Structure formats: structure tokens, C-alpha cells
Amino acid sequence: MKITRMHGAGGKVMQDLIKNTILGNLENTSVNGGIGLKDLDDGATIPIGDKEIVFTVDGHTVNPIFFPGGDIGRLSVCGTINDLSVMGAEPLALSLSIVLPEGFDIDELDKIMKSINEACKEAGAPIITGDTKVSNVDDIVISSAGVGIVDRGKAIRDSGMKEGDVIIVSGNIGEHGMAILLSREGFEFETNLKSDVAPLNNLIKNVLDAGVDIHAMKDPTRGGLADSLNEMAEKSGLGINIYEEKIPISDEVQSIADALGIDPMTVANEGKVVMAVKKEDAEKALKVLRRHPLGKNAQIIGEVVSEHNRVIMETIVGKRIVDTPIGDPIPRVC
């Protein structure tokens, strides 16, 4: 059997590849009883003394490499910072592995590195180690790993939702994937739409510092909010009810999604976080999120229930099941 685009799209086909061919062959996938590869969380942990090192990696092959709101460099830094942040960790440092095609313009690499520098400054975490190769790739590939730290036992899992928890999303969904899609050839929408790509560590730190009890957290990238919510539901054994009217989305993204027949719930974000928080803490969490520029459109979108184990959306015309997307409607977004 051959790899197809669907194997990289963040949906069910990809999950099967990962479970069978990748996880199926690895006998040991965790250290010192920490969170490991088999947990399929946003990162892993290495317990050491009274701390856990949080470790994560992301590969990036976005097309185009420069897009409204960002570029592959900013995306690499933010993707990794955000994976550490949604584990509840403080990002400490990043690594950068760059593969360049022959003929790549060094001025473009220069622009990408400047953008990486800016994103690192925003996040407050530097690139401390790296590797560069030149090879037979069509375009630049950047893989960024990250190391963070969290108090032992305090890492926030995808699986931690509890019945009655409130689901909060930090802002308008679908902007990254849509901006990428529109910046490719062949679409002639008049739009100012930009990717939301941004480091979320400071936003999330504010919520944690306020004492909000976050039971589960994810950044809804490939597969969008639909994928993240389904993962949280599946891993906790609980269900999520959400309300369409509450889901923050710009008119622009909504109208483009309608025009193209794409469900914005399945479109990638790169600067949004979805969290399940203790009911009593929900209003406080919302207030703290909205005080930060990256959280100004934060919304409570639903709650965790035990009656079912799906993600169910209430719309003006009735209820519908929000499924894990089979594959991303927009490939090569991150």
C-alpha cells in the first residue's frame, strides 16, 4: 500500500497509519512512567525529580511558505511553543532542523530566519540547537522540537475532561487554514484574511496563573476544532455538547467556508486553544482570556456530558454529530 495525501491530513486515515505502522512497531514509547508516544498527546513528558521535562516535535511543509499573517518560520516556532503550552508547560527552548532544496534563495531563508527570531522573542524561548541539510525536497522543510518544564504531575492531558466541565475556545476559528487556502493560486476572493499563527504560551500562562483548573487542553491545528474536540471526547470517554451560535468565527471565514462548501470546524488554527475547565472557573477563565489580545474573542462553546461519547452540535435546525474529519479539507497547511 502506498502513502497518499490523506495519510498526512490529521484525520482517521492518518490515525490508522500512526497506530499501525508507527506505534505498532515501537516496543517502548515512554520514559520513567511519563506521558509517551502511545498517549498521542501534544507532547510527551520525562519525569525527573519534582519536575517533568515536556518534549514535543512538529514538522512543517506549508505551501506557500510565505502567507498572509506568517510564514513557515513563524509557523514552526508557534506550532512547537503551542504544543508545549497546551501541556501546561513553560517552554524553555526549541531546536530547528532545516532541509533546503538546491536552488533555494538565500534571501528567502534570511526572511524566514528573521521571522523565526521574532516569533521566538514573542514566545520568550530561543532556538538553542539545530541542523541544516540540503537535499532533494521541492521546498524548504522545517522540523522544530521543543523542551518545556512543568511541575511533576501537573502536565495537562488531552484526556482529562470531567463531566460538567465547560468548553472554551480562545478565539475565531479557521483563520489559518483559510488564509493558506486563499493565498494559493486559483481563488479570487477579495479578503484581508490572515493566518492566526501566534505563540499561545503567555495567554495560557495567564489562565493557569489565575488559578483556573484546566482539565484538558489542545491547540486545534490539523483537523481543526472538530478533530480536537473528538480527541478530547474519545480519550476521556465522555461527550461534548456544543452550540453553533457560540462558536467564534469571523463573517469572512464563514462566508468563504460557505462558498467553498468547507466546514470551518475542520479547518486548521495556529493561534487558538480549546480547553475544558472546571465549571466554577469558567467565567474567570473567559475574563482572563479576553484581557489578552490573542484571547479577545474567547467564548464558552459548550460543556462535557456523560450521556454520550460524541461531539454533538446544537444548530438552529437541530442537532448534528461533529465527526473527526476523515482528512483535512485543505492539505499542506502546517
Next chain:
Amino acid sequence: MKITRMHGAGGKVMQDLIKNTILGNLENTSVNGGIGLKDLDDGATIPIGDKEIVFTVDGHTVNPIFFPGGDIGRLSVCGTINDLSVMGAEPLALSLSIVLPEGFDIDELDKIMKSINEACKEAGAPIITGDTKVSNVDDIVISSAGVGIVDRGKAIRDSGMKEGDVIIVSGNIGEHGMAILLSREGFEFETNLKSDVAPLNNLIKNVLDAGVDIHAMKDPTRGGLADSLNEMAEKSGLGINIYEEKIPISDEVQSIADALGIDPMTVANEGKVVMAVKKEDAEKALKVLRRHPLGKNAQIIGEVVSEHNRVIMETIVGKRIVDTPIGDPIPRVC
């Protein structure tokens, strides 16, 4: 200016690209006073309490992906384990970022994952986090980052050589690069030559556990032993004298190198370590190395001097300067 093959070959051209375009754009490249990107060591460190987290990354695009003695999976694991090990760290865990082309055979991915599993078992360090993408690459790209740990202040630097130190190499040089070269089309040597790709952490641990004072250590991959020795000389401000007759090399590699006009000193290794050890500890180090299968051909090849700041090789016809190679004679080896 455009990227050429030389920018990825581990020599001077590549060093310039890294210094100017990559390092030149990054304002902050270390954490908590640890070893950072600007040190251009085999990895970086993050001091935390009485320990340092050691962090490293390597990208791999080897051609062919299966070669005598290994494959891209084994190479990815060993490359990262070895970068941690030559910093004096105990490897804890690895990450794996895989980029697959459409049409890649899932059976081949399965073979690569099995090989990764075997290498992880040899090294005693698991893959705990990962990412998979499908994109426009000609062949599979694997980037592996690694996290290790060392007591604070005990990380072994490239730069730590002292006058009078003895230079030891753990075995026959040039086997990885030559095996790759011969496994490509167009060469018709009759040979059993295999890549030396192997995890060195247990070998190095034995030497450290024996109390040997290692002042500087590297794994001579891209650019070969010539590149590693020059880096150690440059960073320490000292010189190295080596003796051609002492350098361990198989007749096979030597004769192929002669036939092709390639200097084996510049050919990549993936299972060798070169170390500068305190003179009094040299014999003990050699004994410990030779007891391990990966170190059975270990040799003392020279010593550290203060009279010059080069790498000078004594041969039967006189002395010659061993320079940093301008670029690797064999591209896409690791």
C-alpha cells in the same frame, strides 16, 4: 544567492551559511547560561537545578534510504543518540518527525520503523513524541531530536581540549560514507563494506564510568575526522598532531578511497567517537574502549599541542596540514 549542494556538506561553505544567515538572525540562542546554538556544539544544554538537560536535533535525507549496515531509521536514532552521548549526557528520549512523499511504500515505512525500534533498544532510549506529514518531497525525510541529562557543569564540550591531551578515535574511519557511496549506482567494487552506524552511548558511558577525564569529544559524521579535529582545534585555540600510521582504517576503505581519490579523513562515520583525554588516562581509555565491540579497533592517533593551531598529520613522506573539508566528497550520507 542560491543554495547549492555545498551548503549542506558539512564544510566551510556550510559553516558560512550557518554563521551568517542562521545564527546572524537569531538574537537569543541559549537558556539559563547553558550551551547554546552559537557554540555550534553537538547539542545544547538547559541548566535546571543541579542537572543540565541536553538537547539536540538532526535531519536525515540519506540516499539510498536502505544501505549496507543500516537505513534512514537506524541512522536517525543513532545520529541523535550519538550527539547526546558526545556531550557526556545520558540519552533519555527521542522525538521523530517524519515527512513522507505521496506514493511512499507503507511496507518500507514499516521496515524503517522496525529498524528504529531495534536501534532504540540498543541505545536504551525510546521515541516518546513524534509528528508525521505527507508532502512534496522526493523521498522520506526524518528529523530526530533528543533529550538527555548530565550533572550540571559536566557536559563535555568540543572546545575543552588541553595541551598534552591524547587524541583517541574509537575505530576504523570512513565506513559509513563509503558504504553509502558504494550502494549507489555506478560503482562496481566487490565489497562487503557496511556502514558503521551504531549508538555510542554505552561505549562512551563505559569510558566515563572508568573515571577517564575526557576534555573534548565529537562524533565525526559529515566532514569526517578531518572536520571534527579541526573544530576541536579551532574552538580550543590549540593544535593537534596526528600520525597517519596510527589512524585505524580498513584495507577495504583505504583501497576504495585510493581508487576514487577521496581522502578517508573527510568521509562520514556514524558509529565512531573521537576524544581528547587527559594524558594520564589515555591507556585506561583505550583499554575500556577496546573491551566493547564498537571500540575494538580504538587507537591513540595523536596529541594536543600549543605550538600551532592546526591539524597536522605526520606521514611517511613528511607532514601535511589536514584542513576542514570545503564540502563533503560524498553528498547525502546522513
